Amino acid sequence: xxxxxxxxxxxxxxxxxxxxxxxxxxxxxxxxxxxxxxxxxxxxxxxxxxxxxxxxxxxxxxxxxxxxxxxxxxxxxxxxxxxxxxxxxxxxxxxxxxxxxxxxxxxxxxxxxxxxxxxxxxxxxxxxxxxxxxxxxxxxxxxxxxxxxxxxxxxxxxxxxxxxxxxxxxxxxxxxxxxxxxxxxxxxxxxxxxxxxxxxxxxxxxxxxxxxxxxxxxxxxxxxxxxxxxxxxxxxxxxxxxxxxxxxxxxxxxxxxxxxxxxxxxxxxxxxxxxxxxxxxxxxxxxxxxxxxxxxxxxxxxxxxxxxxxxxxxxxxxxxxxxxxxxxxxxxxxxxxxxxxxxxxxxxxxxxxxxxxxxxxxxxxxxxxxxxxxxxxxxxxxxxxxxxxxxxxxxxxxxxxxxxxxxxxxxxxxxxxxxxxxxxxxxxxxxxxxxxxxxxxxxxxxxxxxxxxxxxxxxxxxxxxxxxxxxxxxxxxxxxxxxxxxxxxxxxxxxxxxxxxxxxxxxxxxxxxxx
Amino acid sequence: xxxxxxxxxxxxxxxxxxxxxxxxxxxxxxxxxxxxxxxxxxxxxxxxxxxxxxxxxxxxxxxxxxxxxxxxxxxxxxxxxxxxxxxxxxxxxxxxxxxxxxxxxxxxxxxxxxxxxxxxxxxxxxxxxxxxxxxxxxxxxxxxxxxxxxxxxxxxxxxxxxxxxxxxxxxxxxxxxxxxxxxxxxxxxxxxxxxxxxxxxxxxxxxxxxxxxxxxxxxxxxxxxxxxxxxxxxxxxxxxxxxxxxxxxxxxxxxxxxxxxxxxxxxxxxxxxxxxxxxxxxxxxxxxxxxxxxxxxxxxxxxxxxxxxxxxxxxxxxxxxxxxxxxxxxxxxxxxxxxxxxxxxxxxxxxxxxxxxxxxx
Numbered sequence: 031x032x033x034x035x036x037x038x039x040x041x042x043x044x045x046x047x048x049x050x051x052x053x054x055x056x057x058x059x060x061x062x063x064x065x066x067x068x069x070x071x072x073x074x075x076x077x078x079x080x081x082x083x084x085x086x087x088x089x090x091x092x093x094x095x096x097x098x099x100x101x102x103x104x105x106x107x108x109x110x111x112x113x114x115x116x117x118x119x120x121x122x123x124x125x126x127x128x129x130x131x132x133x134x135x136x137x138x139x140x141x142x143x144x145x146x147x148x149x150x151x152x153x154x155x156x157x158x159x160x161x162x163x164x165x166x167x168x169x170x171x172x173x174x175x176x177x178x179x180x181x182x183x184x185x186x187x188x189x190x191x192x193x194x195x196x197x198x199x200x201x202x203x204x205x206x207x208x209x210x211x212x213x214x215x216x217x218x219x220x221x222x223x224x225x226x227x228x229x230x231x232x233x234x235x236x237x238x239x240x241x242x243x244x245x246x247x248x249x250x251x252x253x254x255x256x257x258x259x260x261x262x263x264x265x266x267x268x269x270x271x272x273x274x275x276x277x278x279x280x281x282x283x284x285x286x287x288x289x290x291x292x293x294x295x296x297x298x299x300x301x302x303x304x305x306x307x308x309x310x311x312x313x314x315x316x317x318x319x320x321x322x323x324x325x326x327x328x329x330x331x332x333x334x335x336x337x338x339x340x341x342x343x344x345x346x347x348x349x350x351x352x353x354x355x356x357x358x359x360x361x362x363x364x365x366x367x368x369x370x371x372x373x374x375x376x377x378x379x380x381x382x383x384x385x386x387x388x389x390x391x392x393x394x395x396x397x398x399x400x401x402x403x404x405x406x407x408x409x410x411x412x413x414x415x416x417x418x419x420x421x422x423x424x425x426x427x428x429x430x431x432x433x434x435x436x437x438x439x440x441x442x443x444x445x446x447x448x449x450x451x452x453x454x455x456x457x458x459x460x461x462x463x464x465x466x467x468x469x470x471x472x473x474x475x476x477x478x479x480x481x482x483x484x485x486x487x488x489x490x491x492x493x494x495x496x497x498x499x500x501x502x503x504x505x506x507x508x509x510x511x512x513x514x515x516x517x518x519x520x521x522x523x524x525x526x527x528x529x530x531x532x533x534x535x536x537x538x539x540x541x542x543x544x545x
Numbered sequence: 546x547x548x549x550x551x552x553x554x555x556x557x558x559x560x561x562x563x564x565x566x567x568x569x570x571x572x573x574x575x576x577x578x579x580x581x582x583x584x585x586x587x588x589x590x591x592x593x594x595x596x597x598x599x600x601x602x603x604x605x606x607x608x609x610x611x612x613x614x615x616x617x618x619x620x621x622x623x624x625x626x627x628x629x630x631x632x633x634x635x636x637x638x639x640x641x642x643x644x645x646x647x648x649x650x651x652x653x654x655x656x657x658x659x660x661x662x663x664x665x666x667x668x669x670x671x672x673x674x675x676x677x678x679x680x681x682x683x684x685x686x687x688x689x690x691x692x693x694x695x696x697x698x699x700x701x702x703x704x705x706x707x708x709x710x711x712x713x714x715x716x717x718x719x720x721x722x723x724x725x726x727x728x729x730x731x732x733x734x735x736x737x738x739x740x741x742x743x744x745x746x747x748x749x750x751x752x753x754x755x756x757x758x759x760x761x762x763x764x765x766x767x768x769x770x771x772x773x774x775x776x777x778x779x780x781x782x783x784x785x786x787x788x789x790x791x792x793x794x795x796x797x798x799x800x801x802x803x804x805x806x807x808x809x810x811x812x813x814x815x816x817x818x819x820x821x822x823x824x825x826x827x828x829x830x831x832x833x834x835x836x837x838x839x840x841x842x843x844x845x846x847x848x849x850x851x852x853x854x855x856x857x858x859x860x861x862x863x864x865x866x867x868x869x870x871x872x873x874x875x876x877x878x879x880x881x882x883x884x885x886x887x888x889x890x891x892x893x894x895x896x897x898x899x900x901x902x903x904x905x906x
Contacts, residue, residue, distance in 0.1 A: 054560045093554060342786055369789030380787070388783040391776070402777070402788045411769050 041103070042067050042197050042228035043088065043119075048097035050083055057083040060097075061254040063247045065197065070219060070229045072243035072260070074236075074272055076474040077445060080252040081232045082124075085199045089121035090114040101197075120190025121199040126182045128174045135170040138189050153192075160191050164221045179328065180211040187218070198222065199230045204238055206328055209502065209535035216242050234272075236265045237503065248272055273475050281482050281507040283526070284490055286319030291354050292463050292494035293339070298364075299346040300334045300518075308334045309345075310518040316463065316494045321485060323509025323526060324498040327538050331518035332498045333383055336465050340380050341368040353378070355462045372403055379461035381453055383468045383498075389452045392441030396422040396433060399440055400455050425454035429480070446477035453484060464488055465496040470504070482508060502531055516541050558897040566894045570887070577886035581879045589871060596865055600879075603864025604857045614853075614860055616748040619755040620813060622852040624834035626759050626845050627806030630799050631684075632838055633766055634779040636691070638800065640702025641807045641831030643709030644683045646824070648676035648811025650713055652738070653731060653822035656815070657720060660737030668738050673812055680808015681801040683709065688800030692793035706831070710824050717823060730820050740817040751817045758806060763845045775799050807831070840887065858883060 043065040050058045058080045065071050075081040086092045088099065090111040099106055101117045108114050114121070128137050138157060139147045146153070154170060161168060168184050177185070183203065190198060204212045219229055219242060233239060239246055240260060248255040248271045255271050270276055293316035300309035309331045316322055324332055337343040339351050341363065351363040353376055361376060371378060382388040390399050401418040408414035422436050429450040433443055440451055449469065456464065466485070470478040485508070489495050499505040505512065509526040514537040522537045561569075582593030604614045624641055631638040652672045659668055687701035720728045732738060743749040766772035778785040778795045785792050814826055833855060841847035862876025 053557050340787075367789070368786060369791065372789045382787065384783065387781050388787050391780045391784055393780055394776070398773070401773070402784070405770055405773050405788075411771065413768055413770055413773055 040066050040068070042101070044100040044103075045084070045088075046098045046100070048084060048087060048094050048099070050080075050087060050092060050094050056252050058087075058094075058249075059252050061249065061252075062097075063254060063257055065228050065230055066245075067196075067226050067228045068223060069244040070223055070231065070242050072239040072246045073230060073232045073249065074234065074239055074246050074268060075249035076234060076272060077472050078251070078474070079249040079272075081249050082201055083252075084249070085121060085201065085230065085232055088114065088119050088197075089199060090119075091121075115193055115195070118194060118196040119199070120193060120195030120197070122183065122186045122190065122201065122203065124201045124205065126186050128182060128185065130175040131173065133171050133173055134168055134177075134185050134188075137174060137185060138170075138192050142193075157188060157192060160188055163225070164191070164218050166218060179206045180208075180214075183207070183215070196226075197228045197230070199232070201232045202234075203231055204233065204235065205500070208327055208538050209531055210539065212238070235501070236268055239268065240265060250274055269475065277475060277479070281479075281504065282486050283321075283508060283510070284486060285510075286490060286492070288492070289317040289319050290356070290492075292316050292318050294350075294352040294354070295339070296350040296352075298335070298338060298349045298351060300331075300338050300343050300349075301346055302334070308518050309338060309343075312515075312518070312520050314513055314520060314523065316496065318462070318492045318494045319489055320510040321489050321495045321497050321508055321526075323505040323512040324496060324515060325502065325505055325512055325534055325538060326515035328500065330515040330538070332515060333467060334518075335515070336380060336382070336467055336496070336498065339363060339465065340378060341366050341371050353463070357462075373406070377460060377462040379456035379459055379464045381449075381456055381464075381466040381469055383471070385448050385452050386441055390440055390448065393439050395435070395437035395439060396426065396431070396451055397436045399451060400425065400458070402455070403459070421455075421458055425451065425458060429454045429484075445472045446474055449473060449477065449481065453481060457484065457488060461488075461493055463494045463496070465498075467498040468500060469497065471500070478504075502534060506531065506534070514538055552900065554899045556897045556899050558895065561894060569894050570890050573886045573890035573893075574883070577883045580886070581882045584878060584882065585875075589869065589875065591869060596869065599865050599868045600858075600861025602868075603862075604860040610860070612746070612748055614856055616751050616818065617856045617859075618849075618853045619748075619751050620810060620818070621830055621834055621837060621856055622848055623755040623758050623810045623813065624807055624830050625837040625841070625848045625852060626755070626762050627803055627810060628834055628838050629762055629803075629843050629845060629848075630766060630772075630775055630806075631803035632843055633772075634775045634796065634799050636688070636779075636796060636800060636803075637699040638684070638687075638702050638803055639699055639832070639835065640683065640687065640705045640804075641810075641834055642827045642829070643702070643706035643831070644680040644804045644807035645811040645814065645827040645831055646706075646709040646713050647683045648680040648808025649815040649822050649826045650709075650716060650811070651679040651808075652676045652812045652815040653720075653728065654716070656731045656738035656820075660732045661735050665737055665739075665741070669740070669816065672738060672816055673809065676808045676812035676815075677805040678808070680811065681805040683808070684800040684802075684804020685797065688797045691800075692796040713822065713824050713826075720822075727823055728821050731822075733820070738816055739820055748817065751813055754809070754813055754817075758809065759845045759849075762806070771795075771798070836884070855880075855884075 041064050046062045048058050048061045061084055073081045073085065083092065087094050088108065090108045090113050093109065099108060106117060108117065129140065132140065135150065135154060135157065139150070139153050157170060160166070166184055166188055168181065168188065174182065187198070203215060207215065222229055231242065243260045245257055245259055246263065246268060247257045248268065250272060296313050298309055298312040299307060302308045312335060326332055334343050338345050345364050349364050353361045353363050355377065358376060361374065363371065386392040391402065397415060397419045400422045401413070401415065404418065405413060419436060425431060426433065426436070431447050431450045431454070433447060440448055453469065470481050473481065485495050485497065497505065497508060506526060506529055512524045512526050512529055512534060513520060514522045514524070514534060516538055519541065521542055524534065585591055585593045585596050605611055624645065628638055628641055655668065655672045655675060683705055687698050687705060690696040690701060691698045717726070717728055723729070740750040766775060774790050774795045777788060777790060778792055782792055785795070811826065815822055819826065837848050837851045837855060840851045858880040862880055865871060865876045
């Protein structure tokens with residue numbers, strides 16, 4: 031109670047003993063902390079630590095099983111998002127909730143009372159005031175489908191401010207932004223802090239926590255671990271609180287002397303269903319013993335590039351992908367189907383972005399998933415499960431996959447274990463080329479580092495590794511060379527040891543002249 | 546406090562042990578019987594126990610009735626099993642009716658044109674093969690358009706049913722010699738193209754066919770390379786392409802199989818049960834079988850239980866109607882209540898309802 035008195039002016043929200051479970055999963059257990067005005071509070075935790083769940087309870091998406099919430103000193107009940115709005119709480123979710131065919135302004139007034147909604151001129155003026163006050167740049171008449179991810183995010187923030195939110199919650203706001211866009215966002219957040227707003231950002235990126243936040247609240251496995259002042263801590267301490275043990279945060283990058291050309295991609299072009307050139311005249315070589323990082327804002331053609339190499343997308347006339355292997359000779363891959371690539375015994379391994387939607391079958395167990403690319407092996411019309419089963423055992427033991435049994439549906443495993451099954455299967459095939467798309471997305475720190483180690487190990491064995499990533503810090507630490515994609519084109523290939531983050535960021539967003 | 550916690554909340558609970566799931570099912574069946582009893586009593590003033598006893602008699606009172614119950618269970622089961630490969634592929638085949646009818650039509654045609662012109666065993670084999678081909682063709686069309694142009698298979702297969710009905714009506718007209726708008730029992734004297742009695746049992750061949758089909762489909766789906774392809778394609782087309790599966794080929798192949806098995810059911814119906822053909826030959830079983838397949842979660846062996854349950858209810862319903870002079874709507878209502886409760890129990894096996902906490906002092 032004593033906290034209560036000296037807080038009532040400064041404290042926007044107090045959470046007391048919040049508990050929430052989903053089935054047998056305890057998402058939050060007795061979580062208590064404060065959110066203050068005039069500050070940016072970072073909620074830090076690994077995936078599955080319950081940080082989004084606890085914030086969803088403030089936004090009225092979930093209702094807590096136990097516990098109390100105080101807003102401005104008064105106990106409240108938040109049954110639905112409308113209650114949250116009435117209390118001045120606005121949340122910007124990871125997946126934006128906008129209507130594509132409406133303009134920015136139409137999206138802002140959507141859902142308001144009719145008299146307010148119909149007075150567009152007044153609304154426009156109010157929005158312009160907000161933009162001026164905090165430094166937003168937005169074209170109010172632009173349709174949402176024409177917007178970049180960053181513009182959509184800006185729109186979402188303006189939307190909640192328009193509704194009078196004093197407490198803003200941003201769920202992983204930087205996940206899909208370029209370094210330049212992040213700088214812009216942080217400047218706006220600082221303006222809002224100055225204006226007295228309480229700002230919460232949910233994140234697992236330490237450098238951003240250090241840069242923007244005033245205090246950090248750490249959650250681990252649904253439990254509240256503690257809150258520290260950002261100025262009095264450092265990345266290592268935060269990691270330790272987040273993971274519960276000490277971790278070395280360095281990513282190894284060994285140099286492999288001997289290099290052989292493994293892939294020669296020439297003028298690779300893919301046109302999608304809408305007639306857009308998603309991969310546009312891409313040319314590069316890939317060597318054994320290297321990690322080639324592919325950087326780019328999301329949707330710059332990364333997915334289509336890898337899928338085209340694997341025979342999952344049909345390249346245009348004039349494209350060529352030549353595969354060199356000491357054991358299997360030279361093959362032109364363009365024109366081969368995925369099945370032919372597999373049946374010719376070409377050792378191309380591919381860890382796709384959509385793990386359960388493309389790389390694995392969610393409702394099958396480990397054994398059947400290990401069999402996915404080799405189920406045709408063996409004579410006769412029936413499946414031969416004994417060899418895949420041995421492989422599954424091997425993958426489970428070597429990568430420490432936590433599963434109740436080899437037949438347990440992989441969809442029910444945690445994200446990290448799902449990825450271990452997928453990567454394990456692809457590596458188990460002794461690949462010549464290993465292509466990975468967002469291999470550590472959504473994984474906890476320990477598993478992420480386990481994956482980095484696996485990739486490095488493969489590189490040292492002479493595998494040519496492609497790493498498509500979104501976290502530039504990791505990408506730059508891991509890659510020997512960095513290929514930057516911009517609008518489906520190769521906008522530069524840099525040396526990973528000398529590249530500068532800002533330079534990569536610029537190449538991601540601005541096509542070079544003559545390109 | 547003006548605001549209160551919501552009164553009822555729904556919470557996911559997907560970790561119930563098997564015994565709890567079975568218990569929930571049993572509770573709901575009992576509940577269904579109670580509701581139905583209340584309904585019977587309030588509408589007809591009859592003693593519900595008498596009514597239930599009558600239902601039981603409808604299915605089991607004589608040896609012949611038991612055999613008919615078994616026969617009809619088998620027929621329904623064979624259709625549900627036939628739908629299973631398509632459903633495993635998430636291809637919503639609502640066209641079993643049409644596939645059964647067309648299989649039955651081909652069987653009837655063979656009986657009419659070739660009855661007595663070849664040995665009965667040969668005739669039966671030819672009927673079996675051709676009815677499967679006909680069913681497969683009825684399944685092929687929607688599958689081909691789905692594979693090539695991604696048309697909606699639910700609508701396509703559904704519409705194929707009406708095409709099937711029209712074709713039957715045409716041929717009934719052609720074969721109808723007495724202007725009675727029906728074909729009548731075919732080869733009633735020669736019994737050509739009829740299933741023979743085996744060990745004195747008229748319907749043993751029906752049972753045999755369905756046992757073989759059920760076991761074969763189970764093995765095909767779970768232990769063959771084809772079955773693996775079906776499951777992967779059904780789970781995710783992207784995964785299928787990733788693993789090198791030719792998705793259009795699998796869709797067409799699987800629907801050929803599913804259609805052929807439904808056509809086979811039509812053959813069983815015509816050659817083994819009714820010995821005639823009409824638009825009523827399928828009798829809505831093509832749709833009932835969808836319920837059976839889903840209640841059993843596409844497990845062919847659990848389908849035995851649900852097929853039996855539904856046939857039992859139907860037999861019971863007819864019996865009630867005649868015993869108590871009720872029309873069949875009354876018994877349909879009972880069947881409806883039971884099915885509704887079984888479906889409702891599905892919800893409670895995976896979700897839990899939480900009421901507002903009592904005020905704690």
